[in-house]
Amino acid sequence: MAADMRLPTVRKQVSLSGSKSAIASLVVPGDVITTDTGFMRGHGTYLDEEKLTASVAGEVERVNKLICVRPLKTRYNGEVGDVVVGRITEVQQKRWKVETNSRLDSVLLLSAVNLPGGELRRRSAEDELSMRDYLQEGDLISAEVQAVFSDGALSLHTRSLKYGKLGQGVLVQVSPSLVKRQKTHFHYLPCGSSIILGNNGFIWLYPTPGQQDEDAGGYYTSIEPVALSDREVISRLRNCILALAAHKVMLFDTSVLYCYESSLTHQIKDILKPEVMEEVVLQTRHRLADQEG
Amino acid sequence: MPVDRRRIRGPDESQSPYHFISKESQKCLASGDRRSDDSQRGPLDIRPIFARCGLNSQAKGSAYIEAGNTKIICSVYGPRETERKDETDMKSGRLVADMRFAPFACHKRGAWVQGNEEKDLSLGLLESLRPGVCLHKYPRSQIDVCVMVLESDGPALSHAVTCASLALADAGIEMYDMVLGCTVRHTGTTQLLDPTFSEVQDDQDGVFVENQGSVTLSLMPNMNQVSGLQSDGVMEQESLKAAVQACIEGCYKLYPVIQHTLLKTVRKNAPPSEN
Numbered sequence: 001m002a003a004d005m006r007l008p009t010v011r012k013q014v015s016l017s018g019s020k021s022a023i024a025s026l027v028v029p030g031d032v033i034t035t036d037t038g039f040m041r042g043h044g045t046y047l048d049e050e051k052l053t054a055s056v057a058g059e060v061e062r063v064n065k066l067i068c069v070r071p072l073k074t075r076y077n078g079e080v081g082d083v084v085v086g087r088i089t090e091v092q093q094k095r096w097k098v099e100t101n102s103r104l105d106s107v108l109l110l111s112a113v114n115l116p117g118g119e120l121r122r123r124s125a126e127d128e129l130s131m132r133d134y135l136q137e138g139d140l141i142s143a144e145v146q147a148v149f150s151d152g153a154l155s156l157h158t159r160s161l162k163y164g165k166l167g168q169g170v171l172v173q174v175s176p177s178l179v180k181r182q183k184t185h186f187h188y189l190p191c192g193s194s195i196i197l198g199n200n201g202f203i204w205l206y207p208t209p210g211q212q213d214e215d216a217g218g219y220y221t222s223i224e225p226v227a228l229s230d231r232e233v234i235s236r237l238r239n240c241i242l243a244l245a246a247h248k249v250m251l252f253d254t255s256v257l258y259c260y261e262s263s264l265t266h267q268i269k270d271i272l273k274p275e276v277m278e279e280v281v282l283q284t285r286h287r288l289a290d291q292e293g
Numbered sequence: 294m295p296v297d298r299r300r301i302r303g304p305d306e307s308q309s310p311y312h313f314i315s316k317e318s319q320k321c322l323a324s325g326d327r328r329s330d331d332s333q334r335g336p337l338d339i340r341p342i343f344a345r346c347g348l349n350s351q352a353k354g355s356a357y358i359e360a361g362n363t364k365i366i367c368s369v370y371g372p373r374e375t376e377r378k379d380e381t382d383m384k385s386g387r388l389v390a391d392m393r394f395a396p397f398a399c400h401k402r403g404a405w406v407q408g409n410e411e412k413d414l415s416l417g418l419l420e421s422l423r424p425g426v427c428l429h430k431y432p433r434s435q436i437d438v439c440v441m442v443l444e445s446d447g448p449a450l451s452h453a454v455t456c457a458s459l460a461l462a463d464a465g466i467e468m469y470d471m472v473l474g475c476t477v478r479h480t481g482t483t484q485l486l487d488p489t490f491s492e493v494q495d496d497q498d499g500v501f502v503e504n505q506g507s508v509t510l511s512l513m514p515n516m517n518q519v520s521g522l523q524s525d526g527v528m529e530q531e532s533l534k535a536a537v538q539a540c541i542e543g544c545y546k547l548y549p550v551i552q553h554t555l556l557k558t559v560r561k562n563a564p565p566s567e568n
Contacts, residue, residue: 026556026559026560028462028471028551028552028555028556028559029425029462029467029468029469029470029471030468030469030470030471030513030514030515030516031515031552032515044467046427046467046469048469048516053469053470053515055427055467055468055469056462056465056466056467056468057462057463057465057555057556057558057559058465058559059559071465072463072465072558072559072562073353073354073463073464073465073562074465075372075465103372103374103431103434104374104432104433104434105374151383151432151433152432
């Protein structure tokens, strides 16, 4: 088995993005942002005797009258309507607790899932007792945020056929701030696999299903072996996503696809090497910039 | 009584050689303006600080600080959901602080298990940090702060407080202000800011010096509030007031360095702005 070793060297930071107006105002906790009272305060700030002060270390963002500070590391803050990918951590009396990389575990109520078979009926005691047959601890699901509780916990629902338990595939965890908000988060990539870009930073890659099993209500998980070509595509995509995340490129279907195409000249395992990563991301950035410009 | 004649044994009673070391080899008190460690600082100067965030990739936030020979690393985990034990947890979060010394940190080898001194220091750390963190923004959650002292040259609590607040800021936990710590050693009439280990042990000649003690203070500079104050020793009231004042000034001198470190980390790691 061949192993690759390298000595540590100082790598120069390749600053690839054009706009460097990001030398905007950076603040630390306790810094006064403004003393003007006309502004509304957003996340990451607090009001201390007429002075708007930062409570986290990060960049100050101003949108009209709203000032907020975006910290460099966030947990996922859910909004209604977001698509998330989560893992079941607990099965409780009438609900499941789902871990979604946020401050508190999210809640998936029994009444918010589709019963297998797609029936519409009132949930009975037998449904409560057989909750573990539907979703167990450790299962991955895709769901949508229905509501946000007052303490910040999210309430999820899977009341559509595109949400539900996830079968075979690969999960990639990135920072939530890197996933771009778009109209749809489920994509069928032309390279041969499908992707779910969860807003909470969990990204799910899976082989495109052959025929849709519509009437199973989202609980049918195929356990047939996945072909080698599909596996290679998914592995390459996973490495590309990690490369993009390391260079802080926003993740959406086009950027992932461009990165995949730029990486075809390298072997899958080489994509994770720093210099190959830089080259691939640089090409992706150029293509994205060309497309916009 | 059978006596073992085959082995050569040492004396029945033995004492540690440390008792017999003459401690005059550690002359501490400064003559004039120089401190015992050969650096150029005066009695009211703090040691130059090296601080970096983001050391530990597994933890949510981490920081490393070096002040002279003192080396401290802090990791922050959280906020994590806790089970609701009682009503108080529902409204605001909980901060748990833990301070440990590595066995190789002091002159004498310590044990891995926490002793009483470490428990006291952990409590002091918790009390200093708690006023600075916006716990009401994290209901039902727990934030873990773990400080490990790798080498301790002088009182470590003040630097641990600074390191912990850097790590909390690196983790993105909301805080009202940074919390910085500083220590002053008062002996007789001299005050030494940010003392080293040898400056703290200065009663070796056996001569009892009156009016000696140490004061450790934690300050929130922008809000100008003291969040933690510890003192030990016997001091006069005026000396105590002067020591507290000296600590406050020391913290203000420390603030620009810490601010610069944090801004550097933010600049390096800032997520892309959504345009």
